[in-house]
Amino acid sequence: MSVTIEVRNIVKKxxxxxxxxxxxxxxxxxxxxxxxxxxxxGKTTLLRIIAGLDWPEAGEVTIDGEDALGRGASERHVxxxxxxxxxxxxxxxxxxxxxxxxxxxxxxxxxxxAIRARVKELLDxxxxxxxxxxxxxxxxxGQRQRIALARALAIEPRILLLDEPFGALDAKVRKELRQxxxxxxxxxxxxxxxxxxxxxxxxxxxxxxxVMDKGRIEQIGTPGxxxxxxxxxxxxxxxxxxxxxxxxxxxxxxxxxxxxxxxAANGAAPGASKLFVRRHDMQIGPAGGGSLEGAVRRVxxxxxxxxxxxALADSEGKTVIEIDAPRDRELQAGEIISLEPRRYRIxxx
Amino acid sequence: MGLTLTWLSVIVLIxxxxxxxxxxxxxxDQFWSIITSRxxxxxLRISFGLSFAAACVNLVMGTIIVWALVxxxxxxxxxxxxxxxIPFALPTxxxxxxxxxxFAQKGWLGAPLAELGIKVAxxxxxxxxxxxxxxxxxxVRTVQPVLxxxxxxxxxxxxxxxxxxxxxxxxxxxxxxxxxxxxxxxLAFARAVGEYGSxxxxxxxxxxxxxxxxxxxxxxxxxxxxxxxxxxxxxxLLASFVIIFAVNRLQxxxxxxxxxH
Numbered sequence: 358m359s360v361t362i363e364v365r366n367i368v369k370k371x372x373x374x375x376x377x378x379x380x381x382x383x384x385x386x387x388x389x390x391x392x393x394x395x396x397x398x399g400k401t402t403l404l405r406i407i408a409g410l411d412w413p414e415a416g417e418v419t420i421d422g423e424d425a426l427g428r429g430a431s432e433r434h435v436x437x438x439x440x441x442x443x444x445x446x447x448x449x450x451x452x453x454x455x456x457x458x459x460x461x462x463x464x465x466x467x468x469x470x471a472i473r474a475r476v477k478e479l480l481d482x483x484x485x486x487x488x489x490x491x492x493x494x495x496x497x498x499g500q501r502q503r504i505a506l507a508r509a510l511a512i513e514p515r516i517l518l519l520d521e522p523f524g525a526l527d528a529k530v531r532k533e534l535r536q537x538x539x540x541x542x543x544x545x546x547x548x549x550x551x552x553x554x555x556x557x558x559x560x561x562x563x564x565x566x567x568v569m570d571k572g573r574i575e576q577i578g579t580p581g582x583x584x585x586x587x588x589x590x591x592x593x594x595x596x597x598x599x600x601x602x603x604x605x606x607x608x609x610x611x612x613x614x615x616x617x618x619x620x621a622a623n624g625a626a627p628g629a630s631k632l633f634v635r636r637h638d639m640q641i642g643p644a645g646g647g648s649l650e651g652a653v654r655r656v657x658x659x660x661x662x663x664x665x666x667x668a669l670a671d672s673e674g675k676t677v678i679e680i681d682a683p684r685d686r687e688l689q690a691g692e693i694i695s696l697e698p699r700r701y702r703i704x705x706x
Numbered sequence: 707m708g709l710t711l712t713w714l715s716v717i718v719l720i721x722x723x724x725x726x727x728x729x730x731x732x733x734x735d736q737f738w739s740i741i742t743s744r745x746x747x748x749x750l751r752i753s754f755g756l757s758f759a760a761a762c763v764n765l766v767m768g769t770i771i772v773w774a775l776v777x778x779x780x781x782x783x784x785x786x787x788x789x790x791x792i793p794f795a796l797p798t799x800x801x802x803x804x805x806x807x808x809f810a811q812k813g814w815l816g817a818p819l820a821e822l823g824i825k826v827a828x829x830x831x832x833x834x835x836x837x838x839x840x841x842x843x844x845x846v847r848t849v850q851p852v853l854x855x856x857x858x859x860x861x862x863x864x865x866x867x868x869x870x871x872x873x874x875x876x877x878x879x880x881x882x883x884x885x886x887x888x889x890x891x892x893l894a895f896a897r898a899v900g901e902y903g904s905x906x907x908x909x910x911x912x913x914x915x916x917x918x919x920x921x922x923x924x925x926x927x928x929x930x931x932x933x934x935x936x937x938x939x940x941x942x943l944l945a946s947f948v949i950i951f952a953v954n955r956l957q958x959x960x961x962x963x964x965x966x967h
Contacts, residue, residue: 410862430865437866443859447881457867460877505863512868 360421360515360548361385362407367416369402369572376402377413378572387546389539391563393553395595399572400552401520407550408518409433421515436514436547440521442501444493450504451489454479457512479507482541499530503537510545519551523558535562556596560584568592590704593633600639600678602632606703614671618648618698625703633702636681637662640697641688647695651678656688663688667696725943728936740937745913746922749938753919754945756830757898760837764894765887767838768845775846776853790847793840798903805836806908828910833918836904841894848890852883884960892953899946 362384369377377399384390392400405411407418409430418425425433444453454476458467467475480486483503493501502522509517522538523531539562542549553559559566560580568575568583568591576588587593594601605612609622611632618632644650651667654677658664662681665688669676680696682688729737740746774780775787793801809816809826819826826832856879864874880887902920909916919942926935 408866410866430862431868431870433866434868435866437863439859439863441857441859443857443863445860445863445878445882447884456864456869456877460864460867460869460873508863508867 359386359546361419362516362548362550363417363419364403364407365417365419367403367406367413367418369399369406369411369413375572377406380416380569380572380574382567382574382577384548384550387548388565389542389563390550391553391559391566392550392569393556393559393566393596394569395554397571398569400554400567400569403569404518404520404550404552407516408435408437410437434512434515436509436512436517438502438505438509438517438519438522440524442493442498442505442525444501444505444508446493448492449489450480450485450491450493450496451476453493453504454508454511456508461512475511479511482510482544483507497530498526499534502526502534506541510547514547517547517549519549521552521554523555524553531558538562560596568595570595587633587702590631590633593702593704598636598679600634600636600680602634602676602678603706604630604632604703606630611703613649616671620648620698620701622703626705629706630703631706632698633704634698635700636664636679638698638700639680639682640699641680641682641686642695642697644693644695647697649696651694651696653688653690653692653694656690658684667694722943725936725939728933729940731933732937736933737937740934741941745917746919746938746941748914749917749919749922750941750945752830752833752917753899753942756834756918757837757895757901760834760841760898761891761895763838764841764845765891768842768890768894769849769883769887771842772846772849772853776850790843792843794843798840798901799907801839802836802904802907805832805839805904809835809908827908828912828916830909830916832908832910833905833916836908837898837901840901840904841898844893844897845887845890848893849883849886852886856882885957888953888957888960892950892957895953896946896950899942 362382364380364382367377367380368375380399380403382403392403394400402411406413407420407425409425409428409432412426420433420435430437445456448456455472458472458475461467476489477486480489483506485500485503485507488496488500488504493504496504502525506519506522519538523534526534535558538551551562560583563580565577566580566583567577570591576583576592578586578588583592584596587596593599602613604618605615605628606622606625607627611618611620611622611625611630613632640647650670652670654666654668656663656665661684663684665680665682666677667680669678670693688694732740771790775783775790806827807813809819809832811817811820811825811827813827816827824831826835860878860882861874864878869877900920902918902924905918906921909918909921911917911921919938923935923938926932926938
């Protein structure tokens with residue numbers, strides 16, 4: 358039962374603000390897709406348009422090959438989970454989950470016994486059957502979100518959309534729920550899209566990640582692809598920690614503050630550019646042994662790494678970068694070291 | 707704490723106690739014959755019956771008005787929002803005179819209604835109209851903040867679960883408003899029972915037909931039959947208390963089901 362979602366050339370404006378600027382996307386095959394981006398990137402708006410809670414100015418949305426924009430939210434058969442749960446406060450957990458079944462048109466509505474059986478099955482699925490007589494206000498945040506998910510699944514939606522589903526939860530619960538969502542998805546295999554601003558969450562849960570910024574899609578790829586091969590400067594800066602240095606590219610050489618570095622331009626266009634290096638991709642060597650040189654200012658060690666602040670020599674100590682080094686080479690504050698980017702990317706500034 | 711108790715005692719409890727003490731001037735038989743006299747019973751029935759009817763109308767119309775004020779943006783919305791408060795602010799006698807003029811046989815509304823054979827001024831219908839008038843802001847003002855606070859996401863959630871507008875309104879929105887609706891209803895009802903100024907102008911005040919209980923009390927007072935007056939007052943007080951208490955319990959029950967947090 359794999360349902361595809363296709364979004365073509367969607368444009369959405371709120372007054373003068375362009376929330377979505379010609380966005381196209383194809384989701385399919387029981388995928389668990391993450392829409393990742395900072396706030397204001399348009400990710401939630403895109404999700405709401407797919408759900409029928411917002412309408413675009415231009416573009417098309419098809420679900421399972423059928424045009425969706427001609428239908429309202431209640432006719433799309435789409436499960437939606439809200440960041441703040443949006444449970445019905447005056448109904449028990451049981452009635453919340455049963456709601457979608459009770460409001461079905463009479464012709465296809467299940468009888469009471471079948472509804473009870475279905476709700477029980479869903480509460481078992483989210484492992485909260487023991488809470489069925491409680492009211493939402495008596496539940497913890499994590500429990501509420503699982504009930505909201507069970508409620509959305511009750512109508513056997515063609516697709517499942519989750520808007521920052523763990524955004525309102527504390528860090529520990531969030532981690533648990535992430536793993537739980539992943540295994541749940543493996544079990545039910547409904548094509549799902551979830552919105553998040555948390556890169557770790559997107560990389561850990563999704564099998565594909567769509568990185569958005571300012572109403573545009575910057576990159577679509579697997580978690581590995583977007584992390585290791587960021588397509589744009591934005592993606593490199595947004596996913597994972599990066600060291601960013603202003604460089605100048607000319608004649609295939611890369612210069613930092615006029616001084617050439619021992620790295621190839623890799624086809625980067627000539628002109629002012631930015632060099633992106635992951636913190637752990639800086640090779641540390643003895644003074645005089647690499648492209649960059651600097652003095653260690655401060656070292657903090659935790660777990661398997663030590664994080665060092667290094668003031669680059671050529672900038673007269675004005676540029677301070679943070680690098681992650683393995684613990685096997687102990688760094689001292691005040692020590693002069695050389696640095697060489699092992700892996701890097703150059704993007705036009 | 708001490709201040710609260712003292713103040714409430716001075717302002718509310720002591721006068722009420724005085725009321726009860728005054729009725730002790732009467733023997734129980736006298737008390738009973740006063741409150742079961744035809745005129746008293748009619749007045750009480752008119753007061754409570756019409757107040758209840760007016761509060762019911764206010765509950766329905768108030769809900770519709772508050773819905774429009776909160777959910778729709780239309781020209782003059784702020785003006786209409788302010789107009790809702792007029793029955794609060796207007797001296798009740800002014801309201802009474804205005805309504806009487808309006809519904810009198812030659813008034814703007816009275817004349818066309820008279821053609822249809824409906825007489826409003828100087829009949830129980832007039833009392834009812836006045837009670838609706840003074841009660842409407844209570845429902846609107848108690849429900850308004852709750853409706854504003856109601857998360858629009860719960861409507862979206864209902865829609866995404868396949869609910870049509872009807873289901874969303876009657877299964878999701880209205881049940882969430884029940885505590886506020888009950889409070890508004892109780893306030894509008896209590897105000898209508900106690901209303902004097904606006905009603906006596908439009909009522910006609912015929913004993914047994916359009917004479918409200920507060921007016922009967924005033925009449926007894928002007929006849930220096932203080933004990934009679936307080937006897938009626940005590941009955942009104944007890945009846946109001948029972949009704950408010952019942953509404954309160956209902957509200958409590960609704961609130962435990964819909965905890966605000």
